[in-house]
Amino acid sequence: MNAIGQLAASVAHEIRNPMTVVKGFLQLFLAKDHLNEEELMYIKLMIEELNRAEIIINDYLSLAQARF
Numbered sequence: 001m002n003a004i005g006q007l008a009a010s011v012a013h014e015i016r017n018p019m020t021v022v023k024g025f026l027q028l029f030l031a032k033d034h035l036n037e038e039e040l041m042y043i044k045l046m047i048e049e050l051n052r053a054e055i056i057i058n059d060y061l062s063l064a065q066a067r068f
Contacts, residue, residue: 008064012057023050 029035030043 005065008061012061016054016057019050019053023047026050 026043026047030040030047035043
């Protein structure tokens with residue numbers, strides 16, 4: 001059962017890493033002055049969705065750890 005918990009942690013880590021990179025680049029874009037309102041809206045939406053995905057991953061990991 002411990003192996004399943006470790007697998008869940010590994011999967012969460014592997015998914016979270018590229019998401020963190022994408023979020024970092026989006027935050028860099030957000031700091032630019034030349035973006036129009038539509039571009040700003042899309043970037044903010046992408047960051048919000050990445051935050052939501054992080055919450056889902058954290059919930060998944062908590063559930064996996066609690067069960068195993």
